[in-house]
Amino acid sequence: MKMVALAYGFIWLAVFSYVFIVSRRLGRLNGEMDELRRRIDRLRP
Amino acid sequence: MPNQTRPTSSRFLALAALTAALFVIACNAIADAPREITMGLVQKIFYFHVPCAWLLMLSTLVCAGGSVAYLFGGSESGDRVAVSASELGVVFGLCVLVSGPLWAKAAWGVYWQWEARLTSSLLLWLMLVAYVLARRYGGASARRLAAALALFAAIDIPLVYFSVRFFRSIHPSNTVVSTLGPGMRGAFWLSLLAFTALWWVLFSIRLATETTYARIVDLEILLDQAEEKKS
Numbered sequence: 463m464k465m466v467a468l469a470y471g472f473i474w475l476a477v478f479s480y481v482f483i484v485s486r487r488l489g490r491l492n493g494e495m496d497e498l499r500r501r502i503d504r505l506r507p
Numbered sequence: 508m509p510n511q512t513r514p515t516s517s518r519f520l521a522l523a524a525l526t527a528a529l530f531v532i533a534c535n536a537i538a539d540a541p542r543e544i545t546m547g548l549v550q551k552i553f554y555f556h557v558p559c560a561w562l563l564m565l566s567t568l569v570c571a572g573g574s575v576a577y578l579f580g581g582s583e584s585g586d587r588v589a590v591s592a593s594e595l596g597v598v599f600g601l602c603v604l605v606s607g608p609l610w611a612k613a614a615w616g617v618y619w620q621w622e623a624r625l626t627s628s629l630l631l632w633l634m635l636v637a638y639v640l641a642r643r644y645g646g647a648s649a650r651r652l653a654a655a656l657a658l659f660a661a662i663d664i665p666l667v668y669f670s671v672r673f674f675r676s677i678h679p680s681n682t683v684v685s686t687l688g689p690g691m692r693g694a695f696w697l698s699l700l701a702f703t704a705l706w707w708v709l710f711s712i713r714l715a716t717e718t719t720y721a722r723i724v725d726l727e728i729l730l731d732q733a734e735e736k737k738s
Contacts, residue, residue, distance in 0.1 A: 468607040469552045480598045
């Protein structure tokens with residue numbers, strides 16, 4: 463039972479950790495897009 | 508722009524919901540599946556281990572396909588496909604390399620044996636790790652090197668798959684799925700389907716992230732030029 467719980471637990475942990483990493487990247491991308499919007503607004507006459 | 512993104516988002520949410528539902532059904536089927544006579548409960552690791560191994564191979568093949576498109580056709584989208592798939596290969600490869608030894612400890616009495624299937628799988632995973640590291644820290648010049656590395660990784664796939672046939676191996680053979688009982692077989696295929704759907708969801712998110720990042724870089728270059736002209 464211990465080995466099964468460890469194996470299933472590790473797989474879920476790995477998948478959710480990856481989802482967390484990708485969501486952090488998405489957050490950074492949103493920040494960069496906001497910065498782009500600010501730069502475009504500054505260029506507008 | 509909202510008209511373009513909304514259908515994509517709703518399609519994505521539908522796929523994510525379908526994946527979650529598939530996992531609920533698969534986990535119920537695994538719980539209900541009969542216990543294997545000789546190994547007992549520890550055999551249930553198989554229902555997650557084999558789909559992860561399949562996704563390791565799928566990720567490597569997609570990574571190699573994208574790398575071929577980039578190396579020989581100069582395809583930027585192929586390169587984005589490759590880098591997205593490589594990360595998933597590392598994640599699911601790690602799952603294979605951890606869940607396998609946990610089963611092996613119960614079945615063989617040791618976590619690891621330096622036999623053909625395990626060693627070639629470890630080699631495949633290390634090549635994908637090398638690909639990801641080259642892309643992360645190698646800069647623009649490492650893109651072609653990483654793509655070549657992905658082709659080497661793809662060459663390792665037949666070695667991994669056929670290793671149990673061509674070499675003396677204590678790893679269960681590739682025909683183990685066909686020997687499963689009816690209750691076990693259904694649970695296995697459901698789990699494989701759920702994991703493949705999960706892979707597709709994660710791959711879609713990762714590819715969208717990579718595509719958006721490439722667009723941001725292009726826009727930044729255009730904005731730099733426009734700002735120079737204005738000043």
